[in-house]
């Protein structure tokens with residue numbers, strides 16, 4: 001093979017919000033494949049919050065060494081194979097990394113059936129870090145019931161917009177928290193949320209009292225920090241607070257701001273429970289099948305925001321934290 005791999009490596013460990021100069025584009029020849037390996041040409045990469053946490057010295061998802069390729073989940077196509085049953089041309093999902101070509105043991109790639117949905121759906125509605133995360137957070141951890149009031153933060157993002165739609169399908173009243181009027185209009189006008197609150201421009205506590213006067217049964221939280229306290233103050237008896245993520249805290253993982261109003265849990269016989277989607281691995285096939293059917297019936301939708309070019313991967317990663325996208329953020333390679 002004479003392919004050149006263009007990959008994004010970590011140049012410096014960021015302090016706080018990463019800078020473009022913390023990353024470097026590097027070009028190297030793809031090394032010859034060993035027995036049982038495949039080479040995948042990347043087509044699209046999922047921009048996920050966990051990537052930021054891997055830039056630290058120590059991280060739950062593993063730490064990237066200086067000079068190491070930034071991890072990322074992606075979809076692509078096999079362009080060379082030394083593994084029986086893995087044919088050139090096959091579309092696959094894999095932890096490809098931020099690179100144009102990934103050399104991987106075949107056991108690490110999952111073939112994609114492109115007749116079910118376009119390959120990028122495996123990063124979105126059918127994706128582990130998006131649709132599956134929303135599914136288990138809403139149904140298993142939040143146990144959302146018909147008629148309940150559900151609040152979702154980062155609601156116009158990937159996980160949040162699917163979570164809100166799943167809660168609606170379960171019969172809940174859904175309130176989304178998002179940054180800006182355009183995102184709020186997207187939630188109510190296009191995704192069918194019952195209400196949306198612009199946390200950047202409105203008094204969230206006051207507006208939440210207006211749109212959910214009887215309180216909140218389930219809070220699907222993607223943000224943490226101050227917003228978590230604002231919603232904790234308005235939970236109902238027996239509420240469930242689902243800790244899906246805390247994107248407001250990922251730039252300072254050694255000084256995470258915890259909720260100061262956690263005693264509302266005791267006062268209201270409520271609970272707060274976190275999860276990583278991988279805790280539900282055994283149930284992935286069931287959830288994937290349910291999501292595939294909702295997607296093909298048009299009952300769940302997810303807008304894609306596509307940034308073109310592997311060289312723009314760092315820019316896309318920063319966008320996740322400044323809210324420049326709506327829906328699923330992808331890099332097309």
Ligand SMILES: NC(=O)c1ccc[n+]([C@@H]2O[C@H](COP(=O)([O-])OP(=O)(O)OC[C@H]3O[C@@H](n4cnc5c(N)ncnc54)[C@H](OP(=O)(O)O)[C@@H]3O)[C@@H](O)[C@H]2O)c1
Pocket residue numbers: 047048049050128129130133154155156157158159160177178179180183222223243244245246247248249275276277278320321322323324325327328329
């Ligand atoms: N538990 C799991 O297994 C699991 C798996 C995947 C993802 N997650 C979590 O799910 C959450 C959403 O991830 P995603 O990939 O779907 O990203 P996303 O929601 O598409 O993008 C992140 C959004 O968060 C909002 N945001 C960023 N910084 C913020 C801040 N300081 N305060 C308030 N809002 C902020 C921005 O929207 P606005 O414009 O509205 O501010 C941004 O669009 C993350 O917390 C992630 O860690 C958890």
